[in-house]
Amino acid sequence: xxxxxxxxxxxxxxxxxxxxxxxxxxxxxxxxxxxxxxxxxxxxxxxxxxxxxxxxxxxxxxxxxxxxxxxxxxxxxxxxxxxxxxxxxxxxxxxxxxxxxxxxxxxxxxxxxxxxxxxxxxxxxxxxxxxxxxxxxxxxxxxxxxxxxxxxxxxxxxxxxxxxxxxxxxxxxxxxxxxxxxxxxxxxxxxxxxxxxxxxxxxxxxxxxxxxxxxxxxxxxxxxxxxxxxxxxxxxxxxxxxxxxxxxxxxxxxxxxxxxxxxxxxxxxxxxxxxxxxxxxxxxxxxxxxxxxxxxxxxxxxxxxxxxxxx
Numbered sequence: 001x002x003x004x005x006x007x008x009x010x011x012x013x014x015x016x017x018x019x020x021x022x023x024x025x026x027x028x029x030x031x032x033x034x035x036x037x038x039x040x041x042x043x044x045x046x047x048x049x050x051x052x053x054x055x056x057x058x059x060x061x062x063x064x065x066x067x068x069x070x071x072x073x074x075x076x077x078x079x080x081x082x083x084x085x086x087x088x089x090x091x092x093x094x095x096x097x098x099x100x101x102x103x104x105x106x107x108x109x110x111x112x113x114x115x116x117x118x119x120x121x122x123x124x125x126x127x128x129x130x131x132x133x134x135x136x137x138x139x140x141x142x143x144x145x146x147x148x149x150x151x152x153x154x155x156x157x158x159x160x161x162x163x164x165x166x167x168x169x170x171x172x173x174x175x176x177x178x179x180x181x182x183x184x185x186x187x188x189x190x191x192x193x194x195x196x197x198x199x200x201x202x203x204x205x206x207x208x209x210x211x212x213x214x215x216x217x218x219x220x221x222x223x224x225x226x227x228x229x230x231x232x233x234x235x236x237x238x239x240x241x242x243x244x245x246x247x248x249x250x251x252x253x254x255x256x257x258x259x260x261x262x263x264x265x266x267x268x269x270x271x272x273x274x275x276x277x278x279x280x281x282x283x284x285x286x287x288x289x290x291x292x293x294x295x296x297x298x299x300x301x302x303x304x305x306x307x308x309x310x311x
Contacts, residue, residue, distance in 0.1 A: 011170035014099050014189075016092040017177045018083070019274070023090075030087035036286050037080045043289030044069035046303065054302040060138040061127070062299075064120045065292060067147055068249075071116065072285035075109040078102060079180040079281045086179075096170070099181035104162040106182065110280075111208055112154030117250055118212040119146040124243050125219040129226045157208055164197050178274050180281075213254050220247065245292045252287070256280040 020026055051057045051066040082102070086092045094102070126137050161183055171191035178185040183201055187194040223243060256276050293299050 011096065011172055011174045011189075013093055013095045014170075014174045014176045014181070016086060016094055016179060016181070017175055017274075018086055018092055018179050019278075026087045026090075030084055033080060033087075033282060034084055036282055037076060037084070040076050040282075040286040040289075041073055043286065043293075044072045047289050047292065047299065050299065050302040050306050053306065057298060057302055060123050060143045061120075063143050064116060064123060064147070067150075068113065068116055068120070069289060071109055071113045072288050075106075075113060076281055076285040078105045078109060079277075083179050094176075094181065099176070099186070100162055100166050102181045103165065103183060103186065104158050106158075106180065106281075107161055107205075108154050108158035110154075111157045111205070112150050113253065114209060114212045115150035115153055116147070117246070117253065118215050119150055120246055121216040121219040121250070122146070124246060125222055128223050128243070153208075157204065160204060161197075161201065164200055168192060168194065168197065178277070180277070182273070182277070184273060209254065216250055216254075245296060248291050249284075249288055252284050253280060256284075 018026075019029060047069040048066050051062045051069075079102070082094075123138055127134050130137060165183060165186055168187075168190040169192055170186075170189055173189065176185045176189065183197070187197055190197075220243070227240060256279050293303065
């Protein structure tokens with residue numbers, strides 16, 4: 001039931017709750033998160049550079065990996081620099097327009113990454129289950145279509161939530177119980193019935209994540225079945241190594257996404273979501289280049305070659 005806000009003052013800015021109110025702890029967290037963010041940018045930028053410069057990595061798998069690295073830099077940049085600024089200045093005020101923009105880009109880039117990981121699982125499925133037809137199926141046109149489709153779908157998905165949230169009245173209080181603007185904390189601050197927005201979040205975002213997850217799972221079921229029939233232990237090991245890095249990244253991202261957005265909006269759930277958000281906005285983007293580098297000999301060789309050329 002809608003709440004009347006005739007005599008209320010419309011909120012034009014919000015105050016981000018942050019992670020802590022303890023000044024000493026804020027300084028420690030600022031140093032830690034700055035270091036992690038710097039490692040994230042440096043690691044993912046290195047992958048983008050070596051994929052672009054090394055001719056041996058001009059293949060669909062590394063085309064998607066370059067896209068993923070660019071996404072990770074942008075995704076963490078939506079929330080982390082603002083959080084570091086708040087730690088330093090202790091000024092956690094953000095305008096309504098900036099808050100909606102942050103929410104939009106967070107969901108735009110996050111959902112795009114989910115879809116891109118699904119495209120990468122399809123690439124691995126074709127490479128292992130249809131190796132003789134790999135170059136024919138995963139041609140340049142299809143790769144571009146999958147990449148552009150992921151970006152476009154992610155943008156439209158986020159735009160839907162941004163528009164529906166922007167139409168809500170905010171009459172106060174204006175303290176966002178999070179370190180960045182996300183849909184669920186904003187819904188708690190609206191002075192009207194938000195059941196439609198909550199249903200939209202559960203239905204649209206839940207469907208996008210679940211369908212992507214099931215398609216990825218289906219790809220890996222086929223991959224596992226194919227690898228099980230390879231008689232050579234070396235062949236099975238080689239096939240698994242090409243998928244292991246992607247599988248680890250998928251588990252990290254889908255685990256936190258499903259946990260965060262498939263639960264009802266409550267004060268307790270928002271507190272838990274704030275902790276989970278640290279994982280997929282700060283830690284996972286930093287871990288992705290490490291995971292892919294450790295599990296991929298081609299990337300390691302290209303990195304060594306690039307380092308030697310600069311020495």
